[in-house]
Amino acid sequence: MARLSWGLIGGGEGSQIGPAHRLGALADGHFSLEAAAPDHRPEIGRAYAQRLGVATDRAYGDWREMLAGERDRPDRLDLVTVATPNSTHFEITKNFIEAGFNVLCEKPMTVTVEEGEEIVRIAEKAGRICAVNYCYSAYPMVRQARAMVQNGDLGHVRLVVTSFSHGHHADAADADNPRVRWRYDPAMAGVSGQFADCGIHALHMASFICNDEVESLSADFVSTIASRALEDDAMVNFRMRKGTVGRLWTSSVAIGRQHGFDIQVFGETGGFRWASEQPNQLIYTPLGGRTQIMEKGESGLYDEAKRLSRVAIAHPEGFPLAVANIYCDIADVIRGEARTGLPARQMACDPSPLCTRPSPLRKRQGNGWTRGHQCSADTAGQSSAAMQPEPARSGAQRCGMGTAGSRGRGPAVRWLPRPGRWLSR
């Protein structure tokens, strides 16, 4: 099978997510790196691209140069990954899709609802993919969790509790660290800091595992380090379309938590827990039964989990291979193949890591809960593109949660649910 041709924008040397993309894209032989503009410093970017094996004439100083150099080549790129700071995603993604490229964009896809919806329209019109890298959803045991919910193993899901909190931005004196700084700078990050960075993964995970959508929410955003213009801690309560209640905490000042992403799902007939620091296990308890540890690679798992398990049971697989699973799914869609659990034509209607309908979360209305809209699955399914794009799933961006509290010096936004007062768009 011929390799697909891949280009990378951002993800330069020393970046956080760059290595996961490089390892992930190349892991299964689906892609080869043919072009790159990996750094905001042109010369450093060109040199690094060449060290990664990119030919001199395809090692670019910035994304505009790359677009100009790549758009008319006969050997066009099959996929372009955008792994730059958040506020640049829209412009880069839009321009590459309009030029006919498929794009895998880092989360959050955009920093406003309007931009996200524009990307959806553009990708539909161009018949191109815009996937979003919600890579945690590609761990085998997360796919197992989703399949269990879909197969009714938990009954109706009553409650989801999730957190994605770490302490790596807890040092107030670290403000000038370039990898930290942009995350709290509205010009680079948009309207949300920690929620767009980590909380968004948790919100997506809840939707993905429950095969449901967040319909309304309330939130408390706070900058615990007063110099930050955007929040570094947030607590979000949400309700999902099928009636599930959700609780989400995200923080970057939780000293002692390393990579604290976990999710618990409680249904009528069972519950389970998955945590990113022990990604090979799903801890499952049936109603009235004993707690079981389900292990990646063991027999009896659903096909959706089996197919993503590369090495034998009890052998660890980690984050770059979860990203590799995203690239496998994308490669299949580019080649027109469908895979278990993520049939390409239906992906448009699934809250999958690769595509989904526009987020239900909209601008904040009044001081209560925020309710969103539903996108027609029919409309989404009509596209000739195998996948529909995903606008940013950040509740912060969707409902403007960041606007007041994020710039304040404390918990300026504190919206409490009022029974019977669910707000419409």
Ligand SMILES: NC(=O)c1ccc[n+]([C@@H]2O[C@H](COP(=O)([O-])OP(=O)(O)OC[C@H]3O[C@@H](n4cnc5c(N)ncnc54)[C@H](O)[C@@H]3O)[C@@H](O)[C@H]2O)c1
């Ligand atoms: N999916 C995930 O799990 C995950 C994890 C981390 C980061 N991310 C996302 O990835 C993106 C990058 O985050 P990061 O942590 O790697 O940031 P980072 O600050 O560590 O690295 C950013 C990289 O982008 C380059 N860059 C900046 N502007 C550029 C431009 N205009 N053109 C080309 N290159 C440019 C920088 O030189 C650097 O190499 C963000 O959107 C972030 O939200 C996703």
